[in-house]
Amino acid sequence: MMTIKDVAKIAGVSVATVSRVLNESGYVNIDTRKKVEAAIKEMNYTPNEVARSLYKRKSKLIGLLLPDITNPFFPQLARGIEDRMQEHGYRIIFGNSDENEEKELDYIQTFIQNNVIGMISSTNFPEKDIYSNLKIPVVFLDRTSNDSPSVYADGRKGGRLAAQEIIARGSTKITVMQGPAHIKPAQDRFQGAIEVLNEMGITYQVIQTSSFSHTEAEQWAVELFDKYIDTDGVIASNDIVATAVIHEAHRLGKRVPQDLQIIGFDDIPLSSLLSPSLSTIRQPAHDMGREAAGLLIKLIEQDKVEDKIIQLPVSFVERETTRRKE
Amino acid sequence: MMTIKDVAKIAGVSVATVSRVLNESGYVNIDTRKKVEAAIKEMNYTPNEVARSLYKRKSKLIGLLLPDITNPFFPQLARGIEDRMQEHGYRIIFGNSDENEEKELDYIQTFIQNNVIGMISSTNFPEKDIYSNLKIPVVFLDRTSNDSPSVYADGRKGGRLAAQEIIARGSTKITVMQGPAHIKPAQDRFQGAIEVLNEMGITYQVIQTSSFSHTEAEQWAVELFDKYIDTDGVIASNDIVATAVIHEAHRLGKRVPQDLQIIGFDDIPLSSLLSPSLSTIRQPAHDMGREAAGLLIKLIEQDKVEDKIIQLPVSFVERETTRRKE
DNA sequence: TTGTAGGCGTTATCAG
DNA sequence: CTGATAACGCCTACAA
Numbered sequence: 001m002m003t004i005k006d007v008a009k010i011a012g013v014s015v016a017t018v019s020r021v022l023n024e025s026g027y028v029n030i031d032t033r034k035k036v037e038a039a040i041k042e043m044n045y046t047p048n049e050v051a052r053s054l055y056k057r058k059s060k061l062i063g064l065l066l067p068d069i070t071n072p073f074f075p076q077l078a079r080g081i082e083d084r085m086q087e088h089g090y091r092i093i094f095g096n097s098d099e100n101e102e103k104e105l106d107y108i109q110t111f112i113q114n115n116v117i118g119m120i121s122s123t124n125f126p127e128k129d130i131y132s133n134l135k136i137p138v139v140f141l142d143r144t145s146n147d148s149p150s151v152y153a154d155g156r157k158g159g160r161l162a163a164q165e166i167i168a169r170g171s172t173k174i175t176v177m178q179g180p181a182h183i184k185p186a187q188d189r190f191q192g193a194i195e196v197l198n199e200m201g202i203t204y205q206v207i208q209t210s211s212f213s214h215t216e217a218e219q220w221a222v223e224l225f226d227k228y229i230d231t232d233g234v235i236a237s238n239d240i241v242a243t244a245v246i247h248e249a250h251r252l253g254k255r256v257p258q259d260l261q262i263i264g265f266d267d268i269p270l271s272s273l274l275s276p277s278l279s280t281i282r283q284p285a286h287d288m289g290r291e292a293a294g295l296l297i298k299l300i301e302q303d304k305v306e307d308k309i310i311q312l313p314v315s316f317v318e319r320e321t322t323r324r325k326e
Numbered sequence: 327m328m329t330i331k332d333v334a335k336i337a338g339v340s341v342a343t344v345s346r347v348l349n350e351s352g353y354v355n356i357d358t359r360k361k362v363e364a365a366i367k368e369m370n371y372t373p374n375e376v377a378r379s380l381y382k383r384k385s386k387l388i389g390l391l392l393p394d395i396t397n398p399f400f401p402q403l404a405r406g407i408e409d410r411m412q413e414h415g416y417r418i419i420f421g422n423s424d425e426n427e428e429k430e431l432d433y434i435q436t437f438i439q440n441n442v443i444g445m446i447s448s449t450n451f452p453e454k455d456i457y458s459n460l461k462i463p464v465v466f467l468d469r470t471s472n473d474s475p476s477v478y479a480d481g482r483k484g485g486r487l488a489a490q491e492i493i494a495r496g497s498t499k500i501t502v503m504q505g506p507a508h509i510k511p512a513q514d515r516f517q518g519a520i521e522v523l524n525e526m527g528i529t530y531q532v533i534q535t536s537s538f539s540h541t542e543a544e545q546w547a548v549e550l551f552d553k554y555i556d557t558d559g560v561i562a563s564n565d566i567v568a569t570a571v572i573h574e575a576h577r578l579g580k581r582v583p584q585d586l587q588i589i590g591f592d593d594i595p596l597s598s599l600l601s602p603s604l605s606t607i608r609q610p611a612h613d614m615g616r617e618a619a620g621l622l623i624k625l626i627e628q629d630k631v632e633d634k635i636i637q638l639p640v641s642f643v644e645r646e647t648t649r650r651k652e
Numbered sequence: 653t654t655g656t657a658g659g660c661g662t663t664a665t666c667a668g
Numbered sequence: 669c670t671g672a673t674a675a676c677g678c679c680t681a682c683a684a
Contacts, residue, residue, distance in 0.1 A: 001383075003677055014655045019679055026680090027653050049439040050385065051677035054376045055660050057327075061419070061440070070405050070595065075395040082395075082422055091436055093387070094420045096408055110417055113375040114387070214595040243599040250601040269396065269540040270596055273569040275576040329661055340671045345663055352664090353669050377661035381676045656683075661676105668671080 002045040011039035022047060053115045058136075062296065063111030063119040064094045065104060071212055072268040073238070073285055074122070077141060080289020081120060088297055090117075099124050099182070108134075118296045124182050126150075137299035141292040142185055149299060149308040151292040153283040155185040158314040159192020162235045162263045162281050165316050167200060169323045171233025171261050174204040175224060179237035180211055186237055189265060189281075193235050209237055217241045221248035232260055239264035239271050242278055246321065262321040276320030284312050328371040337365035348373060379441045384462075388622065389437030389445040390420045391430060397538055398594040399564070399611055400448070403467060406615020407446060414623055416443075425450050425508070438462070444622045450508050452476075463625035467618040468511055475625060475634040477618040479609040481511040484640040485518020488561045488589045488607050491642050493526060495649045497559025497587050500530040501550060505563035506537055512563055515591060515607075519561050535563055543567045547574035558586055565590035565597050568604055572647065588647040602646030610638050 004022075008015045013032055020026045021036045028036075039045075053059035062085060066074045082092055093116060095107040104123060108130055111119060118137045125131075126145030131138055140150035166174060176193050179186025197204045205228050209220045221244040224234065229252075236242035242264030246256055254260045256276055264271060264280035271278040291310050298305045330348075334341045339358055346352045347362045354362075365371075379385035388411060392400045408418055419442060421433040430449060434456055437445060444463045451457075452471030457464055466476035492500060502519050505512025523530045531554050535546045547570035550560065555578075562568035568590030572582055580586045582602055590597060590606035597604040617636050624631045 001677095004679095005677080015678080016655055016657095016680080017653090020654090023679080029653055032654080046435060046439055048380075048441075048677050049436070050376055050379045050441050051660090052679080053660095054374075054380050054662095054677080055679050057660070059376065059440075068405070069395065069401045069408075072398060072401075072596070075398075075401050078420075079394070079396050079422065082420070086421070091440070092420050094404075094408070094418050095412070096405065109372060110375070113372055114385075114417070115374075115376045214599070217599060240596070240599070243596060247599050247601045247603065270398070270566070270569060273540070273543060273566070273573050275573045275601060277573065327661095330663095331661080341662080342664085342671055342673090343669090346670090349663075355669060358670080374661050377676090378663075379676090380660090380678090381662050381664085383676070654684085656681105658679105658681090660678090663675090665674085666672090668669105 001048075002043050004045075004047065007036070007039050007043060007045050010043065011036045057115065058117045059115040060090050061093055061114060061116045062090050063107070063116040063121075064092050065097050065107055065119070065121040065123060066094070067099045067122055067124075068096050069094075072240070072270065073266050073283075076268070076285035077122070077289040077292070080286040080291075081293045082289075084290045084293035084297070090297070097123065101125055101128075105130060112136075118300050120292050120296055124184070137296060139292045139296045139299070141288060144184065144309070147308065149295055149305075151288055151295060151310045151312070152185065153288060153312045153314050155188030155314075156192035156195075158265060158281040158283070159189035159194075159235075160196045161192075161314065161316050162189070162265070163193040163196035165279075165318075165322065166233045166235060166261055166263050167196070167202060168325055169261055172202065173228070173231050174202060174233040174235065175207060175228050175231040176204055176235045177207045177209055177220065177224070177237045177241055179209055189237065205231065209241060212238055212240060214240060217244035218248070221245045224248070225252055234260065234262045236262060236264050239266045239268045239278060239280055242280065242321075243270075243274060246274065246276070246278070257321050257323045261323060264321075267317055271317075272319065279319045279322040280317050282315050282317045288312055327374075328369050330371075330373065333362065333365050333369060333371050336369065337362045383441065384443045385441040386416050387419050387440060387442045388416050389433070389442040389447075390418050391423050391433055391445070391447040391449060392420070393425050393448055394422050395420075398566070398596065399592050399609075402594070402611035403448070403615040403618070406612040406617075407619045408615075410616045410619035410623070416623070423449065427451055427454075431456060434460075444626050446618050446622055450510070463622060465618045465622045465625070467614060470510065470635070473634065475621055475631075477614055477621060477636045477638070478511065479614060479638045479640050481514030481640075482518035482521075484591060484607040484609070485515035485520075485561075486522045487518075487640065487642050488515070488591070489519040489522035491605075491644075491648065492559045492561060492587055492589050493522070493528060494651055495587055498528065499554070499557050500528060500559040500561065501533060501554050501557040502530055502561045503533045503535055503546065503550070503563045503567055505535055515563065531557065535567060538564055538566060540566060543570035544574070547571045550574070551578055560586065560588045562588060562590050565592045565594045565604060565606055568606065568647075569596075569600060572600065572602070572604070583647050583649045587649060590647075593643055597643075598645065605645045605648040606643050608641050608643045614638055
């Protein structure tokens with residue numbers, strides 16, 4: 001491994017000078033600069049980030065904590081984050097928390113031990129001391145807490161939209177699937193939906209779902225029709241559950257959207273490929289990731305940041321699981 | 327930030343002693359050990375991994391390079407890797423390569439600058455010098471190169487299976503979708519399938535697909551029926567394309583599986599939720615991730631590793647896009 | 653404009 | 669059994 005010393009030696013200067021050209025700091029004669037640059041290129045030298053990090057007490061690493069990368073919504077966030085971070089020279093240490101506080105703590109711990117310079121987290125525990133006591137900037141993604149920096153989509157609005165659209169298209173016996181109680185955005189959606197339902201005086205039923213996992217989605221779909229066989233409109237807690245509902249409706253011989261309309265949430269990439277393709281409330285996941293990254297970078301690089309809360313708009317994506325508007 | 331010095335001070339010993347108890351190295355009197363441990367707990371001290379890494383010239387970080395986390399196959403690999411690594415105290419620095427050599431190089435570069443102790447890569451360029459010149463262990467995942475350590479599923483076998491099963495279920499005008507030319511496993515599948523087709527003397531057509539992206543999947547599905555409207559069996563290059571094919575078949579009024587059978591590849595989590603649910607060749611993605619992590623850990627921690635090539639079995643998952651065997 | 657030297661937090665060597 | 673102390677590779681006063 002090359003070190004700054006080696007470069008200094010073959011450039012015939014001191015390490016301090018090499019460091020100066022490396023960091024474009026302080027004065028350095030144009031000619032010696034050239035010599036140094038030549039040496040660097042020749043030896044194909046790149047500075048050891050670990051040593052840098054030790055000295056500066058901070059690295060170019062940022063910590064990313066997501067509940068479960070296996071849920072199709074999160075890779076999109078991750079991708080948005082990574083794209084933006086990468087443009088700015090930051091790298092990502094990644095962990096799945098499984099919404100498990102202990103695991104989360106453990107990761108935060110090691111993030112800090114590795115001098116991460118900032119962190120993005122989709123945690124269910126944003127209020128915890130761990131976060132408020134952190135000495136590095138944190139951005140909550142798809143989550144919020146008071147006035148902490150955060151990026152999220154307007155879940156309540158999304159829920160309202162879903163209800164409005166499904167009502168406008170003629171469903172009258174609506175079932176709302178309520179996502180996991182401990183996940184804030186899931187509850188926002190739910191609240192938004194029932195708000196509208198109540199305002200319009202439409203009767204509805206609720207199905208509780210306690211997670212967003214693929215494996216359990218099927219069960220809830222079954223439970224749904226088991227309890228409410230004659231429902232004619234389902235507002236699902238996300239696209240995965242919605243997919244399972246389509247599947248189950250098919251199995252029961254229900255026609256979608258004629259007998260039953262379904263609206264999902266998220267607009268994961270596969271939604272448009274389903275048969276029928278899924279009408280859904282779109283969250284701009286990739287953008288959310290980019291924004292979160294952008295916000296964190298600001299927090300890191302600027303001392304004063306005005307807009308620390310970024311709310312992105314959701315929108316109704318009309319596809320084939322809803323009828324044409326009357 | 328606490329340092330080992332602070333601990334030493336309040337424990338009334340030298341840093342060397344603290345270091346010894348931290349690393350369980352060398353002798354240390356039981357009583358002083360207790361004092362030190364008490365101090366550590368009291369101050370809630372955790373060692374600075376960066377300093378450790380600098381001294382040891384290697385960290386507890388491993389680099390992970392995946393083509394695109396947005397493709398549902400990869401999160402599963404990632405998850406498998408992470409789970410296993412996490413159990414062993416390793417953390418992951420992650421990057422999307424987009425199958426772009428330059429990006430890949432860039433990441434490898436920074437991985438090394440960060441003293442990663444090993445690397446897992448799903449690269450299309452395993453033969454490149456960058457890899458062979460690396461001084462840290464590398465495991466290729468879902469990829470291979472000569473006798474480099476690697477973990478992958480038996481793609482050729484998978485292709486053969488797909489062809490055998492679809493033939494056994496009565497398709498006679500088969501279309502094989504050939505995945506991206508530069509992706510080895512995609513070609514293996516293709517080869518396996520046409521091998522069987524040729525052996526059995528079945529005529530078939532080929533549709534080229536140049537990527538695995540969601541956005542383009544739809545186009546190939548359209549192209550497929552555009553060119554071969556009366557095909558009665560499709561062997562898709564992966565589950566995403568297969569999903570698009572189901573969708574397009576629906577649109578054209580074809581009944582699946584009566585008029586048209588479809589077999590996918592991968593068995594991504596959503597496959598079972600589709601309508602009809604997708605028959606596919608399953609790759610044990612999560613296990614592949616775990617195995618790759620396990621192999622890398624061995625490579626790191628042991629000096630001699632016997633089985634450096636791990637091939638995992640694929641299997642046919644019978645669902646609703648194929649008919650019952652006759 | 654350039655070089656010397658001290659320090660970032662740990663570990664390991666070597667006396668004691 | 670314990671304690672100085674020299675690295676690890678880099679950056680930044682401070683001198684020259």
